[in-house]
Amino acid sequence: MIRWFKPVVFLACLIPLALLGWKAYSGALGANPIEVITHATGDWTLRFLLITLAITPIRRLTGKLWLIRYRRMFGLFAFFYATLHFLTYIWLDKFFDVHEMLHDIAKRRFITVGFAGFVLLIPLALTSTKGWILRLGGKRWQALHRLIYFSAIAGVIHYWWLVKADIHKPLEYGAILAVLLGYRIAGWAGPKLSANKAKSLREPRFEVRQG
Amino acid sequence: MMIKKPADIQSSEITPKSLYLNRRKFLAGAAAAGAAAIAGLSLGELVSPSTIVQADAKIEGIKKSSFSTNETITPFKDVTNYNNYYEFSTDKYEPAGLAKNFKTRPWTVTIDGAVEKKQVLDVDTIIKMAAPEERIYRHRCVEGWSIVVPWVGFSLSELINKAKPTSKAKFVEFTTIEDPKQMPGQRGRVLDWPYVEGLRMDEAMHPLALLCFGMYGDALPNQDGAPLRIVVPWKYGFKSGKAIVRIRFADSQPQTTWAEMSPREYGFYANVNPNVDHPRWSQAKERRLGEFLKRPTLMFNGYDQVASLYTGMDLKKNF
Numbered sequence: 001m002i003r004w005f006k007p008v009v010f011l012a013c014l015i016p017l018a019l020l021g022w023k024a025y026s027g028a029l030g031a032n033p034i035e036v037i038t039h040a041t042g043d044w045t046l047r048f049l050l051i052t053l054a055i056t057p058i059r060r061l062t063g064k065l066w067l068i069r070y071r072r073m074f075g076l077f078a079f080f081y082a083t084l085h086f087l088t089y090i091w092l093d094k095f096f097d098v099h100e101m102l103h104d105i106a107k108r109r110f111i112t113v114g115f116a117g118f119v120l121l122i123p124l125a126l127t128s129t130k131g132w133i134l135r136l137g138g139k140r141w142q143a144l145h146r147l148i149y150f151s152a153i154a155g156v157i158h159y160w161w162l163v164k165a166d167i168h169k170p171l172e173y174g175a176i177l178a179v180l181l182g183y184r185i186a187g188w189a190g191p192k193l194s195a196n197k198a199k200s201l202r203e204p205r206f207e208v209r210q211g
Numbered sequence: 212m213m214i215k216k217p218a219d220i221q222s223s224e225i226t227p228k229s230l231y232l233n234r235r236k237f238l239a240g241a242a243a244a245g246a247a248a249i250a251g252l253s254l255g256e257l258v259s260p261s262t263i264v265q266a267d268a269k270i271e272g273i274k275k276s277s278f279s280t281n282e283t284i285t286p287f288k289d290v291t292n293y294n295n296y297y298e299f300s301t302d303k304y305e306p307a308g309l310a311k312n313f314k315t316r317p318w319t320v321t322i323d324g325a326v327e328k329k330q331v332l333d334v335d336t337i338i339k340m341a342a343p344e345e346r347i348y349r350h351r352c353v354e355g356w357s358i359v360v361p362w363v364g365f366s367l368s369e370l371i372n373k374a375k376p377t378s379k380a381k382f383v384e385f386t387t388i389e390d391p392k393q394m395p396g397q398r399g400r401v402l403d404w405p406y407v408e409g410l411r412m413d414e415a416m417h418p419l420a421l422l423c424f425g426m427y428g429d430a431l432p433n434q435d436g437a438p439l440r441i442v443v444p445w446k447y448g449f450k451s452g453k454a455i456v457r458i459r460f461a462d463s464q465p466q467t468t469w470a471e472m473s474p475r476e477y478g479f480y481a482n483v484n485p486n487v488d489h490p491r492w493s494q495a496k497e498r499r500l501g502e503f504l505k506r507p508t509l510m511f512n513g514y515d516q517v518a519s520l521y522t523g524m525d526l527k528k529n530f
Contacts, residue, residue, distance in 0.1 A: 166401050
């Protein structure tokens with residue numbers, strides 16, 4: 001791929017944040033700005049989680065192997081928007097009321113599961129560097145990073161449990177996630193080591209860029 | 212660790228915009244639009260449709276009411292662009308646009324059930340039954356946000372007295388129009404349409420319960436429940452049905468829409484109560500639109516005068 005492409009994708013990933021910033025600045029966030037910020041950062045967390053999870057299937061299906069070079073970036077952006085979402089909650093929603101937050105996490109199941117999904121992303125973000133891949137070894141690193149499956153499931157459930165009546169949008173996220181996870185399950189359960197599969201196994205599943 | 216609790220701040224200190232400033236601008240706009248209409252320009256060329264709905268429908272002779280709060284009124288643009296009106300959309304920002312061409316005339320309201328005589332009344336007949344009053348009420352949504360709205364209407368009891376319910380009438384049921392052609396939200400089955408709400412007879416007869424047809428001095432905008440709605444300020448907003456086409460007096464408690472959809476979460480009474488949480492979120496605080504910090508939610512939304520209606524009732528059970 002062309003060299004400048006990665007920075008362009010990086011900047012594109014910041015567009016949702018830039019839009020929020022611009023709307024906040026120009027007073028276009030509407031009647032309930034904090035709600036808009038909460039929903040936007042939550043939506044983009046889920047979208048980036050799904051984009052990250054889509055990389056492997058798309059690579060396999062299209063043979064565009066270079067896509068692996070974007071997976072870490074998308075994953076880190078999922079963590080980035082999740083962090084903003086979490087900060088919105090503790091700052092704008094709860095105003096650092098620790099007691100109330102602990103109460104929420106213990107008592108409200110949609111908060112519990114959302115919080116769990118966020119916490120699961122932390123070790124993934126921390127071990128996303130080349131150094132950590134080498135330190136843990138590919139197999140163990142990969143096993144650890146399968147936590148993203150649970151984080152994404154938790155994210156969709158979090159959304160599902162918080163809507164009042166219209167489950168349309170969480171259902172869409174859930175359907176996409178089911179396809180992405182289903183692809184993997186089919187891969188594990190399917191015929192062992194077909195020619196294609198054997199080939200794909202030889203490809204690096206994580207990016208360690210040389211020099 | 213020291214965590215400073217936000218002190219109670221008067222809303223007037225936080226919200227710089229006063230409604231009346233807002234309203235004057237709005238009225239000036241309406242006047243300008245009127246002048247332009249005479250000059251042969253179309254209204255649509257002058258004003259954005261989402262902010263001025265039926266700008267010519269000013270209600271005359273509105274009396275003030277001692278029930279009004281002196282809290283800062285929420286800006287008109289927020290109350291008309293942030294609406295929970297699932298008949299149009301579950302997105303709060305969409306009803307303003309989707310309800311733009313909603314037809315509110317001709318409009319009739321059927322009054323039936325336990326009444327001396329079943330009637331079908333024209334909405335304009337109902338509106339003239341009593342003198343319009345401005346009631347500036349707090350309005351608390353079950354989702355945890357609140358607004359202060361200058362509604363226009365009169366006590367629901369005025370209509371009920373004229374409807375002459377029989378001694379069998381223990382409850383009143385309000386039905387919202389069902390018209391999927393005009394209301395895109397009704398084409399899906401998010402809720403069991405038509406929307407039905409209800410009150411116990413003594414609640415409905417309480418002078419605070421409002422039969423509402425206007426706000427901010429003008430006719431109700433479509434997205435806020437035109438042409439006729441109920442406003443029950445001590446209950447969560449969903450109890451206040453919009454676009455009412457039927458008022459039925461019943462001897463038993465009506466099956467209401469949200470209580471049917473999720474009985475664990477939404478009760479028939481739905482009184483604003485900071486001590487009874489929604490199963491999924493706390494009701495102890497609320498965000499007043501336009502304010503940064505949440506404020507404590509008040510019992511009965513601050514309308515203590517209704518407390519006697521519930522003497523001896525366990526409000527944790529009858530939520």
